[in-house]
Amino acid sequence: MTNVAEGVTPGVDNSRPDDSGRGHVPGDSSMWFFVIGDLLIFGVYFVGYMYFRGQNHELFLQSQARLNLDIGAINTVMLLTSSLFVALGTEAARAGNRVAALQRFWIALAFGAAFPLLKMFEWIPEICSGLTPGKNLFFMYYYVMTGIHLCHVALGLVIMCFILRHLKTSKAPKISFVETGATYWHMVDVLWLVLFALLYLMR
């Protein structure tokens, strides 16, 4: 069902659960609650990390040097590209262009799926060479933070699959659902950027 408002597009369900007719927040407002809360939770981890880094500067610097910066950087590019295609896909969905939306989300999924794969190539050699979470505080933070992030990525990929299925099979795709998923994925991306900077880059 379409409402009489700007940007009415045929064949697309632009209604949203809390439709007050004012400027709209993309996606479900509960997702924003989740996103902001999640950012706060990670924020506490970041602050904790910075604090303990200050206490153990040498240790952290030395440990950081042993991380695989290449894979870290490639993963960053993967996620950024994936986010880009999610944004483009959402645009296409809003415009009612289902074919383009599907294509772009598939590409986004492919780039997103590369992330956990590459992570395994990063983690497994590290663990095999003795760089385990228990080794020191830096590595504990590293594995815990990237681990929780990886779970977020996995969830995001699942959500993307549902978006793909929804776009493919529903007659009038609900844009708010697509936007909700996109919001989540962008959050996952932002978190990774901060993680990458803190864990891999910061000297």
Place this chain on the structure above:
Amino acid sequence: MNTRGQRILLWTAPPAVALFALAYLVFPVFSPPLSPTLTPDQVAAFFRGNVTGILGVAILGNLIACALVPLFAVTAVQISRAATSSTVLTYAYVICVGVGTTAFILADYCWGMAAFRPERDPQLTSLLNDMAWFFFIAPVGTIMVQNLCFALSVYLDERPDPIFPRWVAHFNVATVVLLAPSAFSILYKSGPLAWNGPLSFTLRLTTFAVYIAVMFWALLRAVKYQGDDRVVLA
């Protein structure tokens, strides 16, 4: 709706009870019940000397551990038939039964382990024995709450033709009182409240046995009169 399923499950209870009785009578640890005052060395010696008996009953206990679950399951079904506003009592009952049964199994495992490697350090054997007794006698909390949930369902049942006679509910409340002393067995090594004492051991096991018998009768009756009544999906 025929209640054949419930009746079949209920009739698994008498053979189960027979097996439990057998296990109880044959178990060296219970005849007479090991005293908490034994030193680790004495406990270890006991286990070394009774390996076959203890292991045999431990294996039997392991196999029949959940043999009374069908009776509890039928009870849960009958609770959900009561005309209360929700199925909260059914859920609480089911969870309590799950937890309580596990405690029994853990006790059985601990005795089994103590007898499995009797040449263990006596301290460890004594520890396992203590754990087994604790898990066997003390965790009355879930049985108490499950019986209270059952009693509540009877008291709150608004049906004009109640599923259970009210005295069954009173009986359940009485069992709660009679089982409670066993929780205090952790505090004493001798006396009536110790795990081998008349209150924690004899009273508890007798109450439980009578309880199963009474509930078996009451459930048979309830299922018999269920007729075409169906239950709410819980």
Place this chain on the structure above:
Amino acid sequence: MSGTVAMAPQPAAEHATSWRKNRKLDQWIAFWSVPFFFNLFGLVFVPLSWMMPPRSPGSTTPHIVDFMHSHNLLIACVILTLAYGLAPVSNACYLMQVRRMSVSPAFRYSMMIGAITGAIVGMLFPMFCFGLGAFRPGYNSGVLTMLYDFGYLAFIGSLGCFCVMWMAFALAIILDENGILPKWLGYYTIWQYVTELMAAPVWIVKTGPFAWNGLMTFWFAMTLYVPWQIIVYVCIYRAIKNQPEAELDNASPELRPKTVEFRSGTSA
């Protein structure tokens, strides 16, 4: 119709002047057991036995032995042994709301199974670990330390059973079309799940912010968990209160239980 006539003579009951006439008495009794239980739990764990806040895994052996011999631990065990049957009731309160949601019964069955497992590995077992050392003071320090470790790791480090509970609960709330519990609570419940992930490191380190008494794994997790626990029961209170009487299982005038049906809606 017999239905409307039979409903007529109940006007005063709407105001429930006597709580005993309350139509939802079973739900309210279950609900009010919860604050009682949690407060008892809190009193037993903190001022009585000082099991909580958790002692350090890095404590020296004499400290551990001393703690494990404390008589208050035994008393704490006794009280918990009597009271822990109320944990299933507090879980049943979740289940009873999930049942009203439009989602498949599989969600509440998952939660039920998780609750059973959780009560055992997360409460029953560790409780006895702490009681054993105080019961028989002669154990050597190695054994006592093992019990100490087992007790704390089981209390704080039991993860999977609660993972499934919070995942099923969160999904049920988010997918629910009947609006029984607010959607933001569903998202908050996802963080409950995340606190289990955050607690995983307790199995690895013995000091620092990731130990079982650490800043990140215990204290931060508590700041997420405690408000959730309170908020969820406030929401459940509202849900019970707002449940229309016509929807109750005992609402039918003939007071007969309804026929077998998937009250929870379309999916099974």
